[in-house]
Amino acid sequence: MTSHIRLVWIYPDLLSTYGDQGNVLVLEQRARARGLSVETVHVRSSDPVPEQGDIYLIGGGEDRPQILGAERLRKDGGLHRAVARGAALLAVCAGYQIMGSVFGGEEGQPVSGIGLLDISSARGERRAVGELAAEVDPALGVPTLTGFENHMGVTRLGPGVRPLSRTIIGTGNGDGTEGCYAGKVIGTYLHGPALARNPALADLLLAWTVGPLAPIDDTWYQRLREERLAAVIPG
């Protein structure tokens, strides 16, 4: 398999409001720690999305940038072709909603998504802000998710996706599940640097691309995880 990884960060000029760069940095660090070479492309919203990437990342943002981002991705088509080719994608928060058929705009109006995931989102009653913890689908072999959510979305999963996890604390999709996945596409409401607190999720994306991974020093990741999980999960 390949020893070179191409990361594509989609629209940091529109959708990187909450430390989303963290996911790029964590993937780079964990790939390099295994001797893989990494090349990262930052794609501005005025530029075409390259099709030859291995892992694509898209982050969170405000309502207007989210709508602009969805329009441009649909017009561009590069991400669709990359995913069809078998590339992996992590879509976070506003980026997660964009992947569905529809999401709620600034006044709650329905805005078309880009249809890469079988989900539909709408604007909920209340903003969900706070720590989130959730048990991941055992099929993925990833331990408890931990992170922070900050969104007003309610997301309904269609038959074409599986829930990524079931919430212990927090709101997630709004029905007791959090995030979803289909093939190599993962969506989550854990905003910002979700991979920093869930390195196994980062490794899942890397393993989808290069196959089984050697263990690496995880000390600082694990210390943060332990602290956060202990702080939010009762007893």
Next chain:
Amino acid sequence: MSQLPLRAQLASALGRTAATLSRATGRGDGSVIGGRVGLMLEPDLLRQLAADRRLALVSATNGKTTTTRLIASALRQLGEVATNAFGANMPAGHVSALSSAKDAPYAVLEVDEKYLPEVLDTTRAGVVCLMNLSRDQMDRAAEIWLLAQKWRRALAAQQTLVIANCDDPLVAWAASGSSRVSWVAAGQRWREDSWCCPECGGPLDRKGADWACRECAFRRPTPSWVLDGEDVIDPRGQRWRLDLRLPGQANRANAAIALATVAAFGLEPGHALLGLREVTSVAGRYTTVERDGRSLRLLLAKNPAGWLEAFDVADPSLPIILSVNAQGPDGRDTSWLWDVDYRILRGRPVLVTGERRRDLALRLYVAGVPFQLCDSFGQAVAVLPPGRIDVIANYTAFQQIRTEFGRAE
């Protein structure tokens, strides 16, 4: 101000009494509680207290406390100035500031970004200063595109003179809602929130300090005041050396805004600068405190743009202590740590402390910045040899350190 209606006079006096009691019982400086009591008794109090004064409002994500202080210090040469020196920057704090200086003909109020439209509408201030807008404590603060839009609408509805930084596209867009703007080229270090046009969402092309939208007519307005390194160039082209006692580029930007603001009050830069240079520290920021032979300079950084400013001031040859909390006033979400580029700290001894030190530790580990984790601030200080040390802390971490050192300013 003596024409204040009886009810307002009473509300204002009772508010001051509440503030005094609050101070006397050790519950803080009293500026918020006093204002709340006053507003409860007379909801129209802020408008009445602001009437008949020459008032400037100061708002921004970063630098509003310092800029308010600079403006007040300069204006004192013209007469008494009412100001919210403790950073109590919502209406209760404004009421308290104005009622504690009833007869001051001038007032300068720092205003929380979210409250600016409301406070402007209530006070009909003659001058509004806007410096910058960037991501800040997103779990509770308004989103900044939305905020800029609210500013824009509020300014369009008033005859206020706006003093605005034309180097920040979001601020320029908000201010251009007004028909009266004095543009100041005060610079913009943090650009991650302004790659796209606030008007149409198109890409902003930048060339040096200049910027313009590729898809619509929105572009950088022409400044009449320019910050050029250590100097400010006024609208007549005259160059003024700032020689501030506050350090760093961000404070020179604050000073440029302050000079343009007090010029609107009739104060020439030559006179204004005398006042600006009297300011040495603001609410403990930039203060040096001493402990066991160590001189600790305290820098406050509340958000990614603030960290860039603090890095600009920090001395690369000194060890540095970083302290991060995530209590309510800090924002409970530490995601922003990933927006800060810490690699500039490579090569310095870096000590990490604060309630969320593990978040910061991982951030530094991924950035390849060697560090030492300390369980307390005191431990971090003790680890370092005697000498000068820089400290960067976010809001409540900063307050904890100040409390430990007795809040001496």
